[in-house]
Amino acid sequence: MAKKYRVGAIGFAHSHIETNIKSFALLKDRVEMVAAADVPPRVPSLSIERGTRYDELKQAVRLYDMKEYDCYEKLLEENELDICCVCAENAYHPFVTELLLKKGIHVVLEKPFAADMKGTLRMWRAARASNAKIITNWPSAWSPGIRTAKELVDAGKIGRVFKFSHRNSDSQGPLSYGQTISEEELGAEWWYSSDQGGGSMLDYCCYGACMSCWFLGQRPVAAFGVKANINSHYGDAEDYAAIIARFPNAVVHLEGSWATVNSGVPAGPLIYGTEGTIVVGRSGVEVYKQRHTDKPDEVVEPKPLPAGRATLGEDVLNHLDTGEPLFPMIDLPLNLLAASILDAGARSAVSNKLELVGDEYWTIGKDPDLLIL
16 A cells, blocks of 8 residues: 655745645645644734735645644644645745754755755755755646757757746736735735845746756856846845856856736747757747748647656655656756856856856765766
C-alpha cells in the first residue's frame, strides 16, 4: 500500500500558497492535510482583502480542513509532518526552511528560492545536512507551452540558442486583482519592503532566471540589473526591474514589472537561435524561420503534461515514492543558479556595474551537485 503523506503549511505571505496546498489536497487518497500557521510579519498587515496573508490562511483552513495555529513552533511540536508548504516572505525562507529540514520535513517552497545569496547558501547547507529536500514551485513549471518549447529547442528546431528573453504578464502589483486596498495598507504589505525580500525583481525576474538556466544548460557568468520605483511610492521596493545576464555562449534578458497596464505582446519566453526564433505565445508555441515576416512558419500545439506528474503535488509524491528525478525547474540545482542571477542583478542595481555571478558568499565552487550539464 502506498504511503500516505502528512502535509502542513507555514507562512501565508505569498498568495500562491493556496494553489500549492490545493495541488496536494486534491490527492485525497495519498495525502492528509494536517495544520497551518503563519510566520509573524515584521510589519502587521492592515488588510484582510483577498490575497493578503490573513485571507490566505483562513481560506486554507476552511477549504482543506487544516487545523489553524497562531504559532508555527507549536504546530511543529504537536504534529508530525512529511511535507510542509512554505510561503513566508522571501527574506524569511532561510530560517523556516532550516527549521523544517532539521526535523526531516520536506520543504515545498514558493519561488523565488531566497532573497539573496547569503540566504540561498544557508538553505543549501541545511539541505546537505538533512535527509529531506527543498522543492521550489514555479507556476511556469506546469506550462505545457514552455515544456514544448524546450523540447523544440533540444531537438535543434532553431539551431544554437544565443538569446533568451522573458517578462512577466502585465501587472500592477500583487494586490491589484480586484482588491480594494488603500496606499497606507499597501505600504504595510511585505511585497513593498526591500528588507523583507519584496520588489518586482525577485517576484518576476526570477521566472526567467530559472527558465533560462534550464533552456541554455549553462551556468551564468555575470549580470547587470536595474531597479526603479515608478508607481509604488508607499514602499521602498522597486516596482520595475530588469536584468541582462551573460552566459558563456548566450545572453538573457529578464524583465519584471508591477507598473504595466498592457504591453500588447506575449510574455514569452522568447528563444532566439541561429536558425530561427521560438515564441511561447497566446495561440501556441510559434516558430519563426523566415526573415522579415510577422507570421510564424509553424504553430505547435503544446503537449499535455505527463500523466501522474502534471501538478506540483503529483510530481513531488512521484519523486518521494519512486526516487525518479523531480522536474528540473523545481529541483535544487537550477534554483541555486537562478538565485545567483538574481543576487548579481540586485548587487548590480546598487553598484551600477556589471557584477559577476559569484561574490564573497558564493562558496560552492564547482560542487558536482550544482552542475546541470
